[in-house]
Amino acid sequence: MPALTLREILALDVVADAFPELLAGEGALDRPVRWVHSSEVYEGAGFLDGGELLLTNGFAFLGADEGALRLYVRELAARGVAGLAVEVGRSLERMPREVVAAARELGLPLVALRRVVPFVRIAEAANRAIVTHGLAARAVTHVRDADQGAALLADLADGQALNQPEVQARSALAGFRAGPGARLVGVSVHGPSAAALAAVDRVAGRRSLRAAFPGDVLALLVAPPGRDTVRAVRDAFLASAEPGLTVAVGHAVGADDGWLRWSETLRTARTTLELALTVPAAEPAYGEGPLVTSSRALALERELTRGGVEANRDRLNRLVDDVLGPLLEWEATHGSDLVRTLEVHLRHGCSPTRTAALLHIGRQSLYQRLERIESLLGVEVGDPELLGELLAAACAARVVRPQGASERQILSGRTRAA
Numbered sequence: 509m510p511a512l513t514l515r516e517i518l519a520l521d522v523v524a525d526a527f528p529e530l531l532a533g534e535g536a537l538d539r540p541v542r543w544v545h546s547s548e549v550y551e552g553a554g555f556l557d558g559g560e561l562l563l564t565n566g567f568a569f570l571g572a573d574e575g576a577l578r579l580y581v582r583e584l585a586a587r588g589v590a591g592l593a594v595e596v597g598r599s600l601e602r603m604p605r606e607v608v609a610a611a612r613e614l615g616l617p618l619v620a621l622r623r624v625v626p627f628v629r630i631a632e633a634a635n636r637a638i639v640t641h642g643l644a645a646r647a648v649t650h651v652r653d654a655d656q657g658a659a660l661l662a663d664l665a666d667g668q669a670l671n672q673p674e675v676q677a678r679s680a681l682a683g684f685r686a687g688p689g690a691r692l693v694g695v696s697v698h699g700p701s702a703a704a705l706a707a708v709d710r711v712a713g714r715r716s717l718r719a720a721f722p723g724d725v726l727a728l729l730v731a732p733p734g735r736d737t738v739r740a741v742r743d744a745f746l747a748s749a750e751p752g753l754t755v756a757v758g759h760a761v762g763a764d765d766g767w768l769r770w771s772e773t774l775r776t777a778r779t780t781l782e783l784a785l786t787v788p789a790a791e792p793a794y795g796e797g798p799l800v801t802s803s804r805a806l807a808l809e810r811e812l813t814r815g816g817v818e819a820n821r822d823r824l825n826r827l828v829d830d831v832l833g834p835l836l837e838w839e840a841t842h843g844s845d846l847v848r849t850l851e852v853h854l855r856h857g858c859s860p861t862r863t864a865a866l867l868h869i870g871r872q873s874l875y876q877r878l879e880r881i882e883s884l885l886g887v888e889v890g891d892p893e894l895l896g897e898l899l900a901a902a903c904a905a906r907v908v909r910p911q912g913a914s915e916r917q918i919l920s921g922r923t924r925a926a
Contacts, residue, residue, distance in 0.1 A: 512638050513538045514591050514617055517561060522633040526595075526621040531608050533591065533617030541590045543671065544634040546627040557669060558588030561634070563627045566600030574606045581610035581618075591617035598624055639677040657682035658719035661726050664771045665778060675767040684717040686763035690730050691737045694758035694773035695745075696781040697725040707749040707798075711741065724781060728774060731760060738802050749798035756781035757802040776803045776810075783809050786817075787907050790851050791866045808903050817907060824904040831901035834884040849877045850889065851902035858890050 515537040518528050530537075542559030548567050556562070562584065569577060584592055592611065596603055603620050611618035660678045663670060679685065686692060697704035704725035708718045711729065718727035731737040732744070737760040745755045758777035761769040780803045787809055803810065813820055828836070835846045849867060853874075856862040864874045878889055887894055 512541055512634075514541050514561065517541050517544070517634050517637075518619065520633055520637060522625060522630050525623065526625040526630065527623040528593065529620045529622060531603060531618045531620055532611035533615055536591075536615055536617050539590045539617070541634070541638065543638065544631045546631055556584070556587045556589055560589050561591045561593060562589055563593050563595075563621075563630060565595040565598065565627075566603075569594075569600055569604055569607065572604075577604050577606040578610040581607055581614065581616060585614040585616045589616070591619060593619040593621055595624065595627075596620045596622060635671070635673055639673045657684065657717045658721075661717060661719050661728065661774065662721070664728070664767065665726055665774045667771055667775065670767050670771075672767055675770070679717065682717060683714070684728070686715075686730050688764060690763040691733075691760045692728055692763050692770060692773065693731045693737060693741050693760050694770075694775075694777040695727045695729060695741070696756045696758075696774075696777040697727070697749075697753055698723065698755075698781055698785060699750075699753035701725060703750045704753060707745060707753060707755070710748040711744040724778065726774060726778070728770060730763075738804060742800050742802050746798065746800045749800065751797055753798040754781065754784055755798055755800045756784055757800070759803050773803075779803075779810055780806050783813070790848065790855060790903070790906060808900065809907060812900065812904055812907060821908055824908045827901050828905045828909065831897055832885075832905060835881060836905070838880075838884055844877070844880075846877060846881050846884075847902055847905050849874070850881055850898060851906065853878065853889065854895060854899040854902065 517523060518530075518537075540559060541561045542557075544561045544563065545556070546563040548564055568580075572580070581592070594600065594603060594607075603618075608618060610616075656678060660675070660682060664675075695708065697707060701720040705718060705720060708716055708725060708727045708729065712718075712727070716727050716729035718725060718729070729741070732740050734740050738757055742755075742757050745757070749755055756777050758773035758775075758780065761773050780801060783806050784799060784801050787806075812824060832847060832850075835850070838844065839846055845867075849863070852866050853859075853863045856866065860871055860874055864871045867874065869877075882889055887898075889898070
């Protein structure tokens, strides 16, 4: 965002109340200040991105030798900070000569704050001024709302370091305002961009922040009121999205929860979409509508593949062999579908009626399959102690050994239960 200069920050009333005295860096007062932070961590330079005005009470200087003090200043300058402001007179009686000398050598603005003003007040006022200045500058350049929304979505989905005032300001600039108490859901849609954008608009109208990216349309939308937000959003896409689209719905977060939670639901939606496109579905395909799934429907797949499928392939193969080895050996010679039968049965509460309907077989055929599974594994499928291990292994087999899964099976028109 366009930033205020250090000179302008030092002129703010709340900073002036601290009686600032410039000790070094007179020629760099017109540096832009991207943000104002406070930190008492001596090794804090590594956490800065550049352009910050760093506030500290100097407590870390106490007991530090000359070399350590100079190193501290050099590291801040190397990170590209806009300036260092040190509270003098409380924890720190005087500014160390070594700090002043190093700052002058490097041209780093060094400010002594001679009166105690809570850093939270300084940071809040300065950062609010930075955001306001940025909004005014962007309004002058007439940047389109769509571009603002796309840039914000990209930063959130990529996990960029942001802050709440900046996100709120950029959201408002993009025309996205979620009221207090609203629930937000991240959505990732694969398919023709025009159709995907239209689907988001039909579900959320103007109550969304959405943009097309290579591979997907990403959206953060205000969910309709109700107890089960995710299901409501999933059902809305199932009813309105065109055939051929694949929709992944993230988890619900509060609009007031902060930008990190907004980022999480968007990133989860994208991870879920990738799984929906690459991992065969547990149940057989049917219908011609869109595939609509959710992060909770694929929660087990996400946990098993955290860090990527390839990074977990060996571990998952061992799990499959250890738990389901006899079933796999039987299937290799008899061409049956016992592993998928087992997974569908476990996923649906071991209900014979539901399992038979999803597999499109009669209940008698299902009973025969279950008897075969129990005979080969030497266990009872309904044993509560085994449910977690059996389901994880069956899901892992589908992830790493998708034998014969066709694209139509993966992209089929159906919904995975949320």
